[in-house]
């Protein structure tokens with residue numbers, strides 16, 4: 001393929017072709033290169049790769065594909081989403097201040113707290129829908145604003161463009177964890193964010209068989225720092241995991257759009273059900289951030305949270321009655337999953353803080369997969385009953 005072709009491609013085309021065909025033997029799928037070291041024609045003059053931790057052809061293909069999908073120049077793949085987060089936090093200096101969304105992935109919160117204790121980072125957590133509060137939170141030492149949108153598990157939507165503008169005006173970088181939306185539904189870099197982080201474990205790989213992560217950016221200074229930490233910390237993915245993730249990417253646009261449409265229909269049915277108190281889904285008009293969601297996202301996504309009547313007992317009974325939805329942590333795969341945030345994914349958040357975030361004992365989170373809408377609804381309906 002000629003360089004530059006990909007600039008004009010649609011996301012569906014990029015998903016299939018952005019890894020760029022291997023040029024030597026014409027393999028149509030990316031070869032899995034297991035070699036940990038690469039011959040050098042002259043001492044200290046490698047051809048392209050030298051050592052498997054520093055770089056690998058299969059990983060380079062994945063990094064290129066991820067960068068293209070997010071509309072970024074640089075992609076970096078990691079051994080997990082948490083490793084990607086850790087690498088970004090490792091670029092901070094002692095005394096730096098970080099602003100973070102109040103509703104971030106539990107493991108991200110854990111790493112931020114760790115940075116606070118061990119790297120002397122200052123941390124402010126906020127509901128980032130309150131722009132006034134965000135403006136006030138910025139200090140001279142603010143280096144980074146970090147958020148997810150939609151958030152987990154209450155699916156609040158934050159304004160990527162405005163928050164990125166605010167950060168840039170104050171000399172800080174903005175990092176968006178785009179795991180829930182994927183580049184198919186929203187592209188933060190195009191909206192002005194400095195970098196995107198992914199747990200590729202979720203939608204990007206999409207088949208519940210790889211743990212992985214990534215960072216994508218257009219900022220060459222940040223890229224150079226991350227390239228250094230990627231090699232120095234060494235939390236890199238295996239070539240086989242890179243291959244599987246590349247394979248997942250080929251169908252990402254089809255999977256996320258299909259799941260999102262099914263989720264939208266299910267959310268509307270759940271909202272009308274007498275045993276459901278409240279449904280959190282950005283595609284519903286009843287959602288507090290609906291207007292921003294339809295403006296910022298191509299589709300509202302495939303995650304739904306619902307508040308059942310009857311609290312903890314009702315949530316437990318519901319989850320244990322599901323037959324098609326698997327009771328498990330994680331999300332974003334071909335199979336539908338259900339979980340109980342208060343006792344599973346968000347159990348590490350102290351009780352009062354959970355209450356404040358709306359993570360009540362009756363809250364259930366659904367990740368809608370690729371099964372038929374009819375079968376999924378039949379399962380939800382019998383479990384509600």
Ligand SMILES: *Cc1c(COP(=O)(O)O)cnc(C)c1O
Pocket residue numbers: 080081082083105107108148152177179180198199200201202211212213
């Ligand atoms: C799962 C997840 C992570 C962490 O990724 P791992 O691959 O599990 O390390 C980070 N952010 C979000 C939004 C996630 O869902």
